[in-house]
Amino acid sequence: MRLLRAAKKSPARHSEDIVVFEVNGARFAVPAASVDEIRNKESLAPFPGASRAAKIRYTVVREDKAQSVRVGKDHASIAKASAQGQTYFVIDASAHFRMPESHTSRVLLLRDCDTALLVDGIDRMMQASSIVPLPAAFSGEECSWYRGLCLVNGIVIPLVNPDSFLSKAEAVRLHADLKTRAVMAAKAKGAASA
C-alpha cells in the first residue's frame, strides 16, 4: 500500500577511505587517515591491575625507529620502553561496544592519540562512496561511538569516531597510573634484590 509523499532529498553524504574491521561478527569502519599502523597481538603487554572485564587490558609500545627496543611483559620493562617510544592504551572493541568477549587477533594503532584498538580481524581497506549521518532516532552512547554510517553495496557499516575510545583526561590518568605502578614495581624489585 503506497500512501503518499514525494521522495525527499537524501541527507548530505560524502566519501572517505576507510579500514573495515570485525568484532564478534559485526563489521565496523574507521577512517583510514586515523590509523597509523596495524599489528598482530604479539607486542601487547598486560595493563597492570586491569580486570578481565575492563575495556583496557593491554598496552602496546610503538618503538622509536632509531631505538628499537624489545618490549617485555613486566612493569619495569614497560616503563623502560615507554621512555623510548609511545605507549598506547589498547581498547578492547568488544567491551567498548558492549558486545560479548571476542577472539581478537589485530591491533589498530590510531594516529595522533594514545589509543589502540583490539579487534578480531581486518576485513578490507576501501573507499566508502557514501557516508551518511547517524539517524536522529539514535540517542544512546552510539551518538559518540559513531561518526556516521557507511553504505557499502547496500550494507550499513558504522563509521567509528576515533576520539570516542579514550578521552584526553582518561589518557592522562592512565599514563599517571602506569607511571606510578612502574615506579612501585621498580622499588619492589630493588628491595627484593637487596
Added chain:
Amino acid sequence: MSKTGTSANREATSKFVLFPMGKKRFALPADVVTELAQPDTLQTFPHTTPLLAGVLVRRGRVVPVFDIAQILVGPNAPARKFYLIVTRKFGEIPELTAIPVSGECELITCNMVPPPARLPKYVIGLLEMEDEIIEVIDIRTIAAAEVV
C-alpha cells in the same frame, strides 16, 4: 505536543492508518505515514537506544527500525511481517522511521475522540469502530514510554 492539544486538534474527521499488532489493532494519524513496506533485511550494529531494532536501507536511505510492539502488546509480541514507514520529527527535522507491524494496514477516515486519562500518554485519541475501539498512537510520545 500535549495530549489535550493534540486531541483537540484532531476531533474533526481525519485520516488514520490502522495496523495490526497480534490480535489488537492500533492507529497512527495518516499524515505521519509514508508507506507500508514489504519485509526487508534488518541490519543491526551495536547501540544502546531502547526500542531501536536496527536499520533498513530503502532506496539508498538508512531508515531506523523502531519496534514499538513491546510497548503496545508486551513481550509476547507476534512476528512482524511488514514495515510501516512513518515520519518522526526531531525538533524541526523530519526523519523516516520503520515500524514493524504484524499484518496488512488499512487507511480509514474517522472521528477521533479524546482518550480517558487512565490510558498511557502515547494514546492521543480513540477511534470508535463498529465492534472495536482503536487507540491512536503518538509516535513521538511512545518513544519515551517504557517497555512493559
